[in-house]
Amino acid sequence: MNDQNNMNNGFGGPGPQQQGPFNNMNGNMQGNGMPNNGPAFNQQNQGYGMPPMGNPNQQFNRNNNMYNNGGFGGGMPPMQPPKKKKHLGLIIVPVVLLLLIGIGVGVFMHLLKSGYLYEHGQLVKIYNVTGKCLQHHFTEADCTHPETCEICGLEQGDPLGHDWVDATCTEAKYCDRCGEVEGEPLGHTCIQGYCERCDEYQDELEDEIYDIIAAVALGDTYFDYYLTHLSYYDLQYDKGWYEGTRDMSYFETAYDSYEYAIETCGDYEEFADIKEALQNLIDTMPMDKPKYNVDSCQKYCDDLNDAIDLRDPVTEACSDLADLLEDD
């Protein structure tokens, strides 16, 4: 204010040559129809050549006139408002765009979080196109796989590992969770009698046992029959072994029956004992007739007695076999 006052003082102060423009300026001002300023200005003009007097309001008004008339020309609208309108347009468009983008992102995020995009397979499509998994959806881990994202295949954590249940006589080792089987069932400790592991009765060889026992019994019957006849003829006739052994066929039937029992035993461990006993028996049984001399007859008699002795182990083994049937 003070600078402008000084300027005006200097402006108003000089001589008559400067008064002309000053008056013209005043005239223009009046022509512009700004009467309010007129009086103040005129008043100042009347005091031509005088330093401005004390009224600060008058000086202020005059400054305004100077400013409006000289600097910007009369009647022009201020410059600022049009600039503001342009800026407003430049701001509104991006704001609206940002707003729309924001709404779009908001809706998208809502659909993502609510699971809509996942349920409708959109996440997979997005992943296939962009290679970005927007939201992992992990499957539960199982025995052999860790948690795995259904969409991008990302794995996390470790597989659970199998929950093995030990093998039993009849079931192989298996996983209690996924059912995977490994190896074979252990099998029972025997195929006949009670299993030592599970105590279950096994009767796989039952038919064979009956066959063996029956065959041994038949053999014994014929063996005894032969001995009876032998003794009888031996007692009744002194003529020699031929007479005494004419019923050799009994002995042969006994032999055949024992042999059948041995075949029935097969290679089963359960029948190992009786098989051995029977084999010893038939190996010892004298099947060739003795010759008509004392030595030969003596040897036949000795062999026969040995065979008779070997029937006891057979009887014992048969009894053990019957035990395997006992609780059936």
Ligand SMILES: [Zn+2]
């Ligand atoms: Zn994923």
Ligand SMILES: [Zn+2]
């Ligand atoms: Zn498993």
Ligand SMILES: [Zn+2]
């Ligand atoms: Zn068992």
